[in-house]
Structures are given as C-alpha cells and as structure tokens.
Amino acid sequence: MNGAGPGRRPVPLGSRRPRVPSRHARTGAPGPGRAPSGERVSSGLRTVAGYAWRLALLGLVAFLVVDVLARLELPVVALFVALVIASVLRPPVDLLARAVPRSVAVLLAFLCTIALVGGILALVGTTVADEWSRLGNELRGGLTRIDHWLTRAPFHLRPGTVTDLRVKIGEYISAHRSALLNTALSGAGRVIELVTGLALAVFCSVFFLHSGERMWSWAQQQLPVRSRSVWDRAGRAAWRTFAGYTRGVLIVAASNAVLVGIALAILRVPLVMPLMVLEFAATLIPLIGSPIALAIASVVALAARGPVIALLVLALIVIIGQIEGHLLHPLVLSWSVRIHPVAIALSVAGGTVLAGILGAVVAVPVVSVAWVVLGELRRHGTPHRSAPEPPAAGDQPGHREKQGRRPEQREDGQHGG
Numbered sequence: 001m002n003g004a005g006p007g008r009r010p011v012p013l014g015s016r017r018p019r020v021p022s023r024h025a026r027t028g029a030p031g032p033g034r035a036p037s038g039e040r041v042s043s044g045l046r047t048v049a050g051y052a053w054r055l056a057l058l059g060l061v062a063f064l065v066v067d068v069l070a071r072l073e074l075p076v077v078a079l080f081v082a083l084v085i086a087s088v089l090r091p092p093v094d095l096l097a098r099a100v101p102r103s104v105a106v107l108l109a110f111l112c113t114i115a116l117v118g119g120i121l122a123l124v125g126t127t128v129a130d131e132w133s134r135l136g137n138e139l140r141g142g143l144t145r146i147d148h149w150l151t152r153a154p155f156h157l158r159p160g161t162v163t164d165l166r167v168k169i170g171e172y173i174s175a176h177r178s179a180l181l182n183t184a185l186s187g188a189g190r191v192i193e194l195v196t197g198l199a200l201a202v203f204c205s206v207f208f209l210h211s212g213e214r215m216w217s218w219a220q221q222q223l224p225v226r227s228r229s230v231w232d233r234a235g236r237a238a239w240r241t242f243a244g245y246t247r248g249v250l251i252v253a254a255s256n257a258v259l260v261g262i263a264l265a266i267l268r269v270p271l272v273m274p275l276m277v278l279e280f281a282a283t284l285i286p287l288i289g290s291p292i293a294l295a296i297a298s299v300v301a302l303a304a305r306g307p308v309i310a311l312l313v314l315a316l317i318v319i320i321g322q323i324e325g326h327l328l329h330p331l332v333l334s335w336s337v338r339i340h341p342v343a344i345a346l347s348v349a350g351g352t353v354l355a356g357i358l359g360a361v362v363a364v365p366v367v368s369v370a371w372v373v374l375g376e377l378r379r380h381g382t383p384h385r386s387a388p389e390p391p392a393a394g395d396q397p398g399h400r401e402k403q404g405r406r407p408e409q410r411e412d413g414q415h416g417g
Contacts, residue, residue: 066354078197080362082204086212087243088250089113093209106209110202120277127273234376238369245365248333253283255328256290256320260297263316267309269301283324285360286344290324291317339368 069076089109096105207215216235220228257280264272275297282289294317302310339347344364351363 070355074193074197075200077358078200079204081198081201082208083242084246085201085205086208087239087246089205089209090243102210106206109209110206124273124277128271131270230377234373237372237376241368241372242365245333245368249284249286251332252324252328253280256280256283256324259320259323260294260316264297264301264313267301267312268305269297269309269313270304271300275300285357286348286364287341288348288360290320294320339364339371343367 089106092112093102093105093109096108100108220232223231257276260279261272261276264275269275275293278296279290279293282293294313297316298310298313301313344367347363347367348360351359351361351366353359355362
C-alpha cells in the first residue's frame with residue numbers, strides 16, 4: 001500500500017490513481033489548444049479533406065508527367081515502339097538463340113521481319129498500281145450512280161449534287177495550291193521525324209533483345225535492397241502484361257484483316273489488299289479502329305459496286321465486332337489484360353484527348369501495365385514492412401520478447417513489488 005496523506009484514500013501498490021477531471025472538463029469550457037464545440041471539424045470532413053489534398057497532389061504529378069512526356073514525344077514514342085518490337089520478336093529470338101549465338105539470332109529475326117513487312121508493302125503497292133486505271137473508271141461511274149441514287153427517295157436531292165461537290169473540291173485545290181504545298185512540306189518534316197524515331201526504336205530494340213536481362217539487373221541494383229524483390233516481381237508482371245497485350249492485339253488485327261479481305265473479295269470490292277492493311281492498322285485502336293476502317297471500305301464499295309454492296313460492307317462492322325468481342329478477345333487477350341470494357345473505353349477516350357491517335361493506341365497497354373504494377377505492389381509490398389527485424393549478434397532466442405514485457409509483470413502474471 002502506498003503511503004496516504006491526510007484526507008487521501010490509500011492506493012494499492014502497482015495500481016493507478018483514479019483520474020480527476022480537470023477544471024475545463026468540469027465547467028465545459030474548451031481546454032488550451034482546443035476549439036470551441038461549435039467550431040469543431042467533424043471526422044468525416046477531416047477524412048474528405050485529407051483525401052482531397054492527396055488526390056489533388058496526385059493529379060498535379062500526373063499533369064506534370066504528361067506535360068513532360070508531350071515535350072519529349074519523339075524519344076518516348078521511339079521507346080514505346082522499341083518495346084513493341086522487342087515483345088514481338090522475343091519468342092523467335094529465344095528460339096533461334098538455342099542453335100546460334102544470341103547476336104546472330106537477333107540479326108536473323110530483324111532480317112526476316114524486314115523481309116515480311118517489305119513484301120507486304122510491295123504487294124499492296126503492286127495491287128494499287130495494277131488496279132489504278134480500272135479503279136478510276138469504276139469510281140467515276142460510281143459517283144454518277146450515287147448522284148442518281150440521291151435524287152430518288154428518300155433523299156430527293158437535286159441532280160448533279162455529287163458532281164458539283166467534286167468540281168468544288170477541284171476548284172478549292174486549285175485556289176489553295178500554295179497552302180497545300182506548304183502543308184506538304186511541313187508534312188515532309190514530320191516524315192523525317194518519323195524516320196528518325198523509327199531508327200531510334202530499332203536501335204533500342206536491338207539492345208532490349210540482346211541484353212535485356214542485364215539491363216534489368218542493372219536497373220534493380222539502383223534500388224534499395226529491401227525493395228528489389230518486390231519491384232522485380234512488379235517489373236516482370238508488367239512486361240508479361242505488355243508483351244501479352246501486344247502479341248494478342250496483333251493476332252486480333254491480323255484475324256480481322258483476313259476476315260475483311262475474304263468478305264471484300266467475295267463481294268468483289270476493289271482495293272482488297274490496301275483495305276486489309278487499313279483494317280490491320282486500325283484494329284490497333286481498341287473499340288473504334290475497326291468500325292472506322294470498315295466505314296472507309298463501305299465508301300469504296302458504294303462508289304465501285306453500288307449501295308447494296310455498301311450496305312453489306314456496313315453489316316460487316318456488326319459481324320466483325322461480334323467476332324472480335326466474343327471470340328477473339330476472350331481467347332487471345334483475356335489472360336494478359338483484365339480490364340473492364342468501360343475502363344478500356346474511358347482509357348481510349350482519354351488517350352485520344354491527350355495525344356490524338358497515338359494516345360488512343362498506347363492508352364490501353366499503359367493502363368494495363370499500371371494496374372498490374374499496383375496490384376503486385378499491394379500484394380507483395382506489405383510483408384517487407386511488417387516482417388520482424390533479425391536478431392542482433394549475441395541475442396538469445398526469446399531475449400527480445402522478455403525485454404518487451406512490462407517491468408512490473410513477472411512470467412506468472414503477478415505484479416512485482
């Protein structure tokens with residue numbers, strides 16, 4: 001028992017004295033450093049304010065990142081194209097590297113790719129050159145048929161509407177020849193930038209294919225030791241997602257192009273090969289690319305084959321969309337990209353607003369990779385923070401646990417004296 005003075009109750013040893021409310025608590029007045037009860041901020045409002053400033057900070061960082069990337073458009077696009085090339089050529093390079101040195105495997109893969117792409121472009125150019133004269137006659141006759149068609153129900157336009165429109169386009173080109181020439185010259189500058197970016201992309205992709213693992217190991221060495229394993233798993237998961245999406249979308253685009261080519265050949269629509277290439281390139285933009293390419297094909301079919309064939313080509317938009325959405329995407333892309341279609345649509349729209357067609361192409365893989373990285377960090381990041389520190393040299397097992405107990409408690413739970 002503790003010693004008690006006059007007028008004080010004795011307190012058992014080891015227990016705490018009852019807490020006496022302060023004068024501010026008895027009178028209801030706010031204590032020092034406290035706001036009056038009428039001016040207190042609720043906990044819900046404090047929580048919302050905390051999330052608000054954090055979200056504002058994240059938005060500012062995202063804006064600065066997008067602004068910097070927009071200023072560095074050429075190297076950023078070249079790096080993205082290099083990653084695409086590396087993800088596509090990595091499987092054949094790994095296969096060839098089993099029989100020949102890896103540098104030779106990389107060289108053979110690039111030579112085969114250049115031969116394939118060059119052959120396709122040469123075939124398209126030859127097809128257009130062979131069909132150009134016949135296509136011109138068909139387009140002129142098609143414009144006349146469209147003009148007659150528009151004069152009947154339900155349009156009832158005056159005769160010569162399409163012909164007048166063609167004449168006005170010719171007059172506009174003649175009147176603005178100098179402006180169009182300046183635009184073409186500025187476009188030539190863009191072509192030079194395109195060639196430069198493509199050369200930089202090929203240069204980077206060669207090193208990614210030849211020594212990508214060593215480059216990744218060097219990047220890991222720049223991180224703290226405790227976070228290397230987590231970021232290694234996150235980086236490898238991001239690469240698997242990006243490579244799977246790239247290969248999958250190329251397979252889907254090739255499948256769409258083949259289906260469109262077969263349908264256009266059956267309907268005897270001219271320029272089948274160029275329209276197939278257009279369909280392949282447009283499918284790289286999710287959701288909206290393929291319908292735009294088929295709409296252009298329907299215009300060609302309308303001019304060359306008439307409105308019935310054009311309507312059949314428009315029906316292909318629905319058919320190809322159903323095949324792509326319900327068969328190709330679940331079979332090819334579901335294992336690598338697990339994003340809701342609404343998120344994909346919003347990503348494409350946001351990328352288009354920020355960076356045009358290029359943003360629409362890169363939006364889905366960027367969002368997919370970011371989502372996978374965040375998932376890996378959430379899944380594997382906490383054990384490193386919560387894991388107990390290893391015992392120091394000379395510590396005995398259980399020594400830290402005994403030191404952590406309250407000094408007034410023994411192992412049997414009784415109070416000390």
